Amino acid sequence: MIVKVEGLVKRYDKLVALDYLDLEVKEGEIFGLLGPNGSGKTTAINCILSLLKYDKGTIEVFDKPMGPDEYKLKKDIGLIMQNVAVFDELTVYENISYFCSLYIKDKKEVKRLTEEAIEFVSLDDYKKFYPKKLSGGLLRRLNIACGIVHKPKLIILDEPTVAVDPQSRNKILEGIKKLNEDGATIIYTSHYMEEVEQICSKIAIIDKGKVIAQGTKDELKSMISVGEKITIEAYQVNDLQLNTIKNLPNIYSVEYRENQLEIKTGRGNNNLVTILEYMAEQKISFGRVITELPTLNDVFLEITGKELRD
Amino acid sequence: MSFSLYINRLKCHIRNKENMFWSYLFPIVLASCFFFAFNNLWTIDSFETIKIAYVSEMVETDPLKQALNEAKVSEGVSMFSITYSDKTKASTLLEEGEIEAYIVGGENPELFVKENGMNETIMKSFLDNYRSVSSTIGTILAYNPNAINEGLMQDLMQTDTFVEEQADMKKPDAMLVYFYALLAFNCIFAANWGLVEVINIQADQSTRGARVSVSPIHKMKLFLCNIAAAFTVHTGSILLLLFYMNNILKINFGDQFVLIIITCLIGSIAGIALGATVGILVRKKASVKDAILSAVIMAGGFLSGMMYADMKYIIATKLPILGFINPVNLVADTLYSLYYYDTNERFYLNMAILGLLTVLMGAVSYAGLRRKTYASI
Numbered sequence: 001m002i003v004k005v006e007g008l009v010k011r012y013d014k015l016v017a018l019d020y021l022d023l024e025v026k027e028g029e030i031f032g033l034l035g036p037n038g039s040g041k042t043t044a045i046n047c048i049l050s051l052l053k054y055d056k057g058t059i060e061v062f063d064k065p066m067g068p069d070e071y072k073l074k075k076d077i078g079l080i081m082q083n084v085a086v087f088d089e090l091t092v093y094e095n096i097s098y099f100c101s102l103y104i105k106d107k108k109e110v111k112r113l114t115e116e117a118i119e120f121v122s123l124d125d126y127k128k129f130y131p132k133k134l135s136g137g138l139l140r141r142l143n144i145a146c147g148i149v150h151k152p153k154l155i156i157l158d159e160p161t162v163a164v165d166p167q168s169r170n171k172i173l174e175g176i177k178k179l180n181e182d183g184a185t186i187i188y189t190s191h192y193m194e195e196v197e198q199i200c201s202k203i204a205i206i207d208k209g210k211v212i213a214q215g216t217k218d219e220l221k222s223m224i225s226v227g228e229k230i231t232i233e234a235y236q237v238n239d240l241q242l243n244t245i246k247n248l249p250n251i252y253s254v255e256y257r258e259n260q261l262e263i264k265t266g267r268g269n270n271n272l273v274t275i276l277e278y279m280a281e282q283k284i285s286f287g288r289v290i291t292e293l294p295t296l297n298d299v300f301l302e303i304t305g306k307e308l309r310d
Numbered sequence: 311m312s313f314s315l316y317i318n319r320l321k322c323h324i325r326n327k328e329n330m331f332w333s334y335l336f337p338i339v340l341a342s343c344f345f346f347a348f349n350n351l352w353t354i355d356s357f358e359t360i361k362i363a364y365v366s367e368m369v370e371t372d373p374l375k376q377a378l379n380e381a382k383v384s385e386g387v388s389m390f391s392i393t394y395s396d397k398t399k400a401s402t403l404l405e406e407g408e409i410e411a412y413i414v415g416g417e418n419p420e421l422f423v424k425e426n427g428m429n430e431t432i433m434k435s436f437l438d439n440y441r442s443v444s445s446t447i448g449t450i451l452a453y454n455p456n457a458i459n460e461g462l463m464q465d466l467m468q469t470d471t472f473v474e475e476q477a478d479m480k481k482p483d484a485m486l487v488y489f490y491a492l493l494a495f496n497c498i499f500a501a502n503w504g505l506v507e508v509i510n511i512q513a514d515q516s517t518r519g520a521r522v523s524v525s526p527i528h529k530m531k532l533f534l535c536n537i538a539a540a541f542t543v544h545t546g547s548i549l550l551l552l553f554y555m556n557n558i559l560k561i562n563f564g565d566q567f568v569l570i571i572i573t574c575l576i577g578s579i580a581g582i583a584l585g586a587t588v589g590i591l592v593r594k595k596a597s598v599k600d601a602i603l604s605a606v607i608m609a610g611g612f613l614s615g616m617m618y619a620d621m622k623y624i625i626a627t628k629l630p631i632l633g634f635i636n637p638v639n640l641v642a643d644t645l646y647s648l649y650y651y652d653t654n655e656r657f658y659l660n661m662a663i664l665g666l667l668t669v670l671m672g673a674v675s676y677a678g679l680r681r682k683t684y685a686s687i
Contacts (some may be wrong), residue, residue, distance in 0.1 A: 033612050034618060046520075046687050052687055053685055071528075072526070074526040075526045079524045081521070085518045085521040087322050087518070090318065090322060090324050093319060098315075101314050101315060102525040102526070102527045102532075103526060107314070110314075146521070
């Protein structure tokens with residue numbers, strides 16, 4: 001096991017930030033920690049890294065108890081934080097080299113790893129640039145390079161794509177997949193469910209300091225009753241017709257707003273056919289039809305009763 | 311590894327234009343301002359004859375009148391421009407600012423002044439000396455009546471020394487206090503480096519601190535590398551300021567230059583320790599720490615006489631303990647004592663106290679930095 005957290009409790013006076021949190025991250029996983037802002041993701045990460053004191057629980061990294069003096073364990077951990085942590089007075093190359101030298105003693109090795117990291121985040125053309133001259137996306141890539149330059153076995157990324165443009169975001173996500181393919185285990189925290197769905201092999205949904213659901217994305221989606229979300233552009237649907245649709249087999253909810261009929265159905269075949277047949281029968285005119293599988297937001301919504309983005 | 315960390319941190323400091331301005335350029339600008347503001351205040355060349363009135367009812371020989379008339383600053387330049395009048399008119403002239411003082415002669419001459427100043431001090435010194443000389447003459451003449459014909463008066467009334475003493479003493483007294491305080495202030499200004507390094511290394515203070523804290527490097531090792539870099543840059547600024555004051559402004563630092571440099575270096579270490587201590591003890595965000603440290607440094611500078619020269623003496627007489635725990639004052643006082651005293655006792659005492667303070671502050675900083683996990687981030 002790469003990381004094992006059991007019964008972790010962290011309190012800030014009366015506020016319980018982590019409420020008996022349990023996590024298990026296996027080697028080779030991209031483990032997503034998904035939750036709204038303030039749910040306890042960063043607190044959990046800081047406890048795992050022994051930056052924060054916690055009130056109860058145990059934390060093991062690489063099967064050994066983690067502590068602030070566990071320098072051997074720290075050697076194999078890389079951290080990429082939400083806020084960029086680089087020196088404004090050092091160039092891109094010097095920053096990466098500096099952070100590498102905190103881990104590696106050999107000068108030649110530092111040089112080699114620095115160049116590899118620069119290539120990995122595609123900052124070759126910006127080696128001599130100072131951070132202030134970089135765009136937000138490039139700065140994030142520099143931040144990532146500083147965190148992974150020493151080739152850690154465990155990489156923790158705490159919301160690395162906040163306020164990043166889509167192009168850089170894709171680049172970052174691709175990079176994370178590549179790091180994983182190269183053998184690193186990843187813990188990725190985010191409140192962007194699309195990102196987590198896109199890259200994580202295992203996901204823990206966290207709310208109010210507790211893991212409320214855990215598994216692969218398919219396992220999580222199978223936990224909820226909604227199997228499909230159908231959106232139909234429909235005109236002049238009356239209340240009686242809406243009620244009838246609601247009472248069709250395998251339908252959970254129906255909402256009609258601004259000519260958009262949004263229907264949530266359970267798992268099963270022919271849900272759409274049944275609805276469309278009824279609409280044809282009732283001579284309800286309709287346009288575009290969109291069907292979607294449930295998202296992690298639906299999972300979160302069904303478990304907590306609120307949107308993930310709230 | 312340590313050298314590489316040191317070099318990188320050195321690069322950070324040198325490339326930080328704001329820091330370089332405050333460390334290197336600002337003290338030089340301030341020293342220049344002091345120099346141009348104070349340089350001509352106490353030079354003997356600028357001495358002007360003092361306008362006074364003399365009130366005396368003695369018609370015949372009046373030794374005080376004679377002494378006043380004969381007093382000279384230099385060849386051909388009289389010390390006093392005297393108006394003879396009665397007391398009422400003299401008082402009116404003083405009120406109107408036509409004269410700076412008047413003397414009522416007689417057996418016990420009296421001096422009347424309107425304000426306190428250098429000329430008034432010269433008048434008082436002159437009169438005190440006259441009284442003393444008169445008394446001496448009376449005693450000598452009682453035993454040797456012929457002495458008056460043997461040049462006794464000329465020997466005893468060397469009036470030009472009043473001006474020289476006043477001018478010579480005032481210049482180093484007031485002016486050097488300002489320059490020494492500036493130098494001392496600049497040494498203690500190293501506190502800002504200490505604070506920055508503490509902030510940079512603590513996970514609850516900066517993201518860089520968090521990144522460093524999760525790395526396998528020992529915090530104290532990194533802190534010492536960073537402090538060494540800061541000390542190098544700061545030492546450069548101190549040496550530059552010393553060179554500028556000594557060689558360009560020609561400020562007289564006496565002949566103990568090596569001890570002056572040692573004082574500045576120890577003062578700078580004390581400054582760094584002060585900054586680190588404030589950074590550790592004040593459990594607030596970085597901007598609050600910075601504000602508190604600035605206030606501490608400014609207060610230290612003020613109490614050491616940087617803004618008001620007499621403050622140094624007020625503290626020394628009214629609250630000496632404050633002088634002993636104020637690093638700015640200790641450095642300024644050491645520099646001052648190296649200039650004035652022939653022995654180095656004061657230097658050793660001040661340096662010992664400063665060393666002790668530095669060790670205490672260093673211990674507090676070390677204890678604080680040893681903390682590796684935080685209650686909140």
